[in-house]
Amino acid sequence: MALSNLKEYVRPDELDVALSLVKERGTSARVIGGGIDLVRSSSPDIETLVDLSHLSLSYVRQTDKGVAIGATTTLTEILEAPALENYLQGVVVEMLHQVGAPPLRNLASMGGTLASAHPWSDVITLFLALGAQVTLYNGVTRMVPLSDLYASRALLSPAIITEALLPAYAKGTAAAFMKFSRTKFDIAILNCACLISTQNGDCKGVRLTAGGTPQLATLLPAAAEVLLGRRLNQTSIGQAAGIARETTLVRDDLRASGNYRRELVYAGVKRCLTCVSRQLSGVSQ
Amino acid sequence: MKIELIVNGKQQELDSAPGETLLHLLRRIGYKGVKKGCESGDCGACAVLLDDRVVNSCLVLAAKADGHRVTTVEGLAGQDKTGELHPVQEAFLEHGAVQCGYCSPGMIIAAVDLLAHNPNPSDQEIKEGISGNLCRCTGYVKQIEAIRIAAEKMRKSADV
Amino acid sequence: MCEQRKQEFTIVGRSERKVDGIALVTGKPKFVADIDLSNMLYVKILHSPYAHARITEINTSRAEALPGVMCVLCSKNTPSTRYTTAGQGYPEPSPYDTRMFDTKVRFVGDRVAAVAAETEEIALQALKEIEVHYEELSPVLSVDAATALEAPIIHDEKDATGIFDPVRNISAKIDINVGDVKQGFAESDSTVETTCETQYAQHTPIEPHVVLSYLDEDGRLVLRTSTQVPFHTRRIVSYVLGIPLHRIRVIKPRIGGAFGTKQEILLEDLAGLVTLRTGRPALIEFTRQEEFVSARTRHPMRIRVKLGAKKNGILHAIEMEALSNTGAYGAHSLTVLSNVGSKTLPIYNKARNVRFSGKAVYTNLPVAGAYRGYGAPQGYYPLEVAMDELAGKLGLDPIELRRRNHIRCGESSPIFEEIGEGREGVAQTINSCELERCLEIGARRIGWAKKRGLRTRNGPWIHGLGMSIHMQGSGIAQVDMGAATIKMNEDGSFNLLVGATDLGTGSDTILGQIAAEVLGVPLSKVIVYSSDTDFTPFDVGAYASSTTYVSGTAVKRAAEEVRGQIVGVAAAMLESGMTNLTIKDEQVISIDGRSVTLAEVCQRAMYQVDQFQIGATESCVQDQSPPPFMSSFAEVAVDTETGVVKIVDYVAVVDCGTVINPKMAQGQIEGALANGIGYALTEVMLFSSTGRVQNATLFDYKILGALDIPPIDITLLDSYEPTGPMGAKSVAEIGINAPIPTIANAIYDAVGVRLTKTPFTPERVLSAIRSHSV
Incomplete structure (x- = not known):
């Protein structure tokens, strides 16, 4: 029995009902998206599961603000969504191809992925770099930067993630993602992402992230800073990667040592930036 | 419940x-x-x-x-009441993709999903399609070949 | 040179479909746990949390009182007989150092107690109610700690037998001398020495160990179990439980992979005892976690190899010294150790001075056992790396160095006679060896001449090529025995009953092909059944690459005998001399064109004239173990910034004699290579400072998936082994010997570093590159 003390499995038709269930039942209740982590956890504390699949939250939509992704949308549905095919040269699709494998991607939901916040999450590493926003519902709806969610997990108690928004970017912006793992069907022992917006070829906005360090992804502000106002070339890229190597907090776990992760931060940031630089020069031509 | x-x-x-x-x-x-x-x-x-x-x-x-x-x-087999194997099952048999057969059901199911959504997959896409199905006997070579051939066969019969 | 004896075959040599294939692809209930028995009990095992401890007290009363608990077993109420879990020929060359439940635990995961209950949940609940008091002992967590002075003694029990030196934690020891290596090295113009270390690795069959036991209508114990060795299982369970062998029946249904780990009796004794005590069916399934912790592993080893050669590149002296970690028990400790030398050293038979020595020591870590390759992969690693070094030192191409030294047809090696399975071996002359062609074809297919030594750069990636050569055996000479029974049915079909144990390899199919070939019928007319100790004749089981060669010969003999009987009956029917008759296309045809069908022959024999059952049982024990040979080549790309090793291309050329079923033979090699590549690059069991396995999941023990497999190019050479059935040798293990040294040598070609410790993780490779360039 996966969840031995589970007593009720509810599939409300309204968001308010879902929220009040979560509020009433307190810590014994969990919201279930794909359910992968819940089943794997075999937690005896869980008595109620609130399934959001009847709330019409499975969608990927192009809006004026960007691409909106409903909370119960599976990773496969995101991967196959036409709206993301060309979003930042398909960086989200490319990342998702590297997440787990089809039998997992068909279960895992966007909301569950963001809520579970696995430190190795490829989605979170990239979404943070992309400046994703999340919509939370706790009786009222509000949108916060994804990074706020991890700065304060209190935002989720109690609240339900209903949507993520990947902002629209103007021309001259590019992003890249890089994952290192032991085999291809594996979690990252380190992942990196970057988003660069340029003006006249100079970096205007830079966001670099590294995850699986083995902590959850964080921004690498010092490395980003060094690129501002500069062109992406071997020198600037090498400098940024070097700073990332020195400043990223890394440590050992059974999958890799901290020192090795440091080298991966260097290689990952360098390769992400090189990839972005290539994309940007392609655009300007 | x-x-x-x-x-x-x-x-x-x-x-x-x-x-x-x-x-x-x-x-x-x-x-x-x-x-x-x-x-x-x-x-x-x-x-x-x-x-x-x-x-x-x-x-x-x-x-x-x-x-x-x-x-x-x-x-999968004989859903049309003829008892005929699904083309993926047939190809697994014909091309030596089954050894102990313990991973075969799961891998065949993964391949059926893949081909339903991508009738003409590249080898890379086939590998990705079965990347969550571990096999310890084969080395995957024959499964990849079998899925490629099943795809061809299914495309042909869809054209008819 | 040996002559090539070509034979024309009809069924042999064709990629026939697996005889059990349709059932497998449609998900029929063919595996142990796929049948439901009413009243079945679920058995769960309490494992030791300590690596080394004495159980001072164990109280099971609370567990027993739990509603739904039917039986609790521990050292207090189970037989104390010492035995070995190793399913080997009898008497087993492994020490009797194991008890069903001991009063001492020797690794984290060792058996402490077991509960049989109405449901799995109750059984798990009851495990928590068992009170155990342990007196912790200092754990021995490495081979160095095991061999240190005054190391804690792991097997201090008085009743164990067959341990080489229990006080020094030495389970087994070997020392073989041919000529004089000391003098040999002194006479050599050039010497190299290397020490390589291999890790704890696991078989990870996708189906974990599982057994279902029940009493039949006559009260006999039936064990339906996922095993490679049904007959050894019957013998060992009979011995351990102290019940007559004839009261036990072992059924081997389909097996979900094994690779050696199911050559052990790990659960059958327990399930059997539960059933005998309760009278009820009992199911034990290892979880994946238990499979990692409590099943078997490959022996980790540290092996030193020294080579001495004359100026002309001919090897003059070889010294190999192995230190093997057998874990907490000595299953296969001596025989795996023996094979480190016996399956490797004969390949370089030019050396006149050879020493092979080693010991297998106990530690308080998981138990090692039989694993595909059986010591040979560990031995080939330092041997083939040393050969690569020697080639460099002599300024010879590594292929040329092998060419000057490898064994050839008509030649022998003293090692064959010196090292056997826990005893002296058997002298043999090689009757088939296509190594020269293996080298030539492999070199061509990988592009050796064009690409090696170039260190082609592509960004941070540098390319390199490596190679190695290998042999294995085909069964154990004068030890392994296989038998086959064939009986004819009146529609002209045949039952082929074999004790040989198809564990997913396809042996039922190839044995069926051999029978069909002799009997002149299509494979569909041969109903193959394996294995059931009540119905199929004895066979040692599926290990040591014995099935095709040993069991296959038994099948061929039985088929020939049956064929003779058929011809006899047909001769009477056709009023013809027996020599004028041939069997073809399910008919016996006389020289003048008259014929009778096989169905008619059998109908006559069964119902009409001089009635008898057309059928035969034949056995086979071989006087030799002809090695399959292979060459292995890889092109790798090494990422100098991250240490990632990507295999760009893999080429293997294999001589396994006549290929009975090409697709299945390729499948064996592909599977062994994939397993070996994982062993080389990613697979490793990690331990905490207290000896606990830290990555006992497929989430963190990384075996290769479809996306990790490089292009694999396999050539099966046309070859003929005169002593094999239809000219065949065996092929199941050899492939796994190759990836480690081949990849190690390719990495050296790319970046100039010698990796002497597996697996070649990116972290390890990067650190080697960094310390090399500093």
Whole structure:
């Protein structure tokens, strides 16, 4: 029995009902998206599961603000969504191809992925770099930067993630993602992402992230800073990667040592930036 | 709790404890083609189609599948009542893709999902399609070949 | 040179479909746990949390009182007989150092107690109610700690037998001398020495160990179990439980992979005892976690190899010294150790001075056992790396160095006679060896001449090529025995009953092909059944690459005998001399064109004239173990910034004699290579400072998936082994010997570093590159 003390499995038709269930039942209740982590956890504390699949939250939509992704949308549905095919040269699709494998991607939901916040999450590493926003519902709806969610997990108690928004970017912006793992069907022992917006070829906005360090992804502000106002070339890229190597907090776990992760931060940031630089020069031509 | 599943086209009303996994339930009611290899989503031996997508049944609560269609390897052959093997099953047999056969049901299911959504996959796409299904006997070479050939065959029969 | 004896075959040599294939692809209930028995009990095992401890007290009363608990077993109420879990020929060359439940635990995961209950949940609940008091002992967590002075003694029990030196934690020891290596090295113009270390690795069959036991209508114990060795299982369970062998029946249904780990009796004794005590069916399934912790592993080893050669590149002296970690028990400790030398050293038979020595020591870590390759992969690693070094030192191409030294047809090696399975071996002359062609074809297919030594750069990636050569055996000479029974049915079909144990390899199919070939019928007319100790004749089981060669010969003999009987009956029917008759297309045809069908022959024999059952049982023990040979080549790309090793291309050329079923033979090699590549690059069991396995999941023990497999190019050479059935040798293991040294040598070609410790993780490779360039 996966969840031995589970007593009720509810599939409300309204968001308010879902929220009040979560509020009433307190810590014994969990919201279930794909359910992968819940089943794997075999937690005896869980008595109620609130399934959001009847709330019409499975969608990927192009809006004026960007691409909106409903909370119960599976990773496969995101991967196959036409709206993301060309979003930042398909960086989200490319990342998702590297997440787990089809039998997992068909279960895992966007909301569950963001809520579970696995430190190795490829989605979170990239979404943070992309400046994703999340919509939370706790009786009222509000949108916060994804990074706020991890700065304060209190935002989720109690609240339900209903949507993520990947902002629209103007021309001259590019992003890249890089994952290192032991085999291809594996979690990252380190992942990196970057988003660069340029003006006249100079970096205007830079966001670099590294995850699986083995902590959850964080921004690498010092490395980003060094690129501002500069062109992406071997020198600037090498400098940024070097700073990332020195400043990223890394440590050992059974999958890799901290020192090795440091080298991966260097290689990952360098390769992400090189990839972005290539994309940007392609655009300007 | 009572749940309703349509397993291999057959509607069934079943009793299930709320914490029971779909893998456990399916094996309990006789679908032994669904194999248990790790119970943590790492091997793919228990893969089934939930509606029309491959999932690890060890990670799906039976309750979550309530009201949905489930297809196991037992439901692939002879759905047209002829008893004929599904082209993927046929190709697995013909091209030496089966050794011990314990991972075969899950891998065949994954391939059926792949070909339903991508009738003309590249080798890389085939590999990705079965990347969640571990096999320790074969080295995957023959499975990849079998899926490629099944795809060709299915495209041809779709053209007719 | 040996002559090539070509034979024309009809069924042999064709990629026939697996005889059990349709059932497998349609998910029929063919495996152990796929049948439901009413009243079945679920058995769960309490494992030791300590690596080394004495159980001072164990109280099971609370567990027993739990509703639904039917039986609790521990050292207090189970037989104390010492035995070995190793399913080997009898008497087993492994020490009797194991008890069903001991009063001492020797690794984290060792058996402490077991509960049989109405449901799995109750059984698990009851495990928590068992009170155990341990007196912790200092754990021995490495081979160095095991061999240190005054190391804690792991097997201090008085009743164990067959341990080489329990006080020094030495399970087994070997020392073989041919000529004089000391003098040999002194006479050599050039010497190299290397020490390589291999890790704890696991078989990870996708189906974990599982057994279902029950009493039949006559009260006999039936064990339906996932085993490679049904007959050894019957013998060992009979011995351990102290019940007559004839009261036990072992059924081997389909097996979900094994690779050696199911050559052990790990659960059958326990399930059997539960059933005998309760009278009820009992199911034991290892979880994946238990499979990692409590099943078997490959022996980790540290092996030193020294080579001495003359100026002309001919090897003059070889010294190999192995230190093997057998873990907490000595299953296969001596025989795996022996094979480190016996399956490797004969390949370089030019050396006149050879020493092979080693010991297998106990530690408080998981138990090692049989694993595909059986010591040979560990031995080939330092041997083939040393050969690569020697080639460099002599300024010879590595292929040329092998060419000058490898064994050839008509030649022998003293090692064959010196090292056997826990005893002296058997002298043999090689009757088939296509190594020269293996080298030539492999070199061509990988592009050796064009690409090696170039260190082609592509960004941070540098390319390199490596190679190695290998042999294995085909069964154990004068030890392994296989038998086959064939009986004819009146529709002209045949039952082929074999004790040989198809564990997913396809042996039922190839044995069926051999029978069909002799009997002149299509494979569909041969109903193959394996294995059931009540119905199938004895066979040692599926290990040591014995099935095709040993069991296959038994099948061929039985088929020939049956064929003779058929011809006899047909001769009477056709009023013809027996020599004028041939069997073809399910008919016996006389020289003048008259014929009778096989169905008619059998109908006559069964119902009409001089009635008898057309059928035969034949056995086979071989006087030799002809090695399959292979060459292995890889092109790798090494990422100098991250240490990632990507295999760009893999080429293997294999001589396994006549290929009975090409697709299945390729499948064996592909599977062994994939397993070996994982062993080389990613697979490793990690331990905490207290000896606990830290990555006992497929989430963190990384075996290769479809996306990790490089292009694999396999050539099966046309070859003929005169002593084999239809000219065949065996092929199941050899492939796994190759990836480690081949990849190690390719990495050296790319970046100039010698990796002497597996697996070659990116972290390890990067650190080697960094310390090399500093």
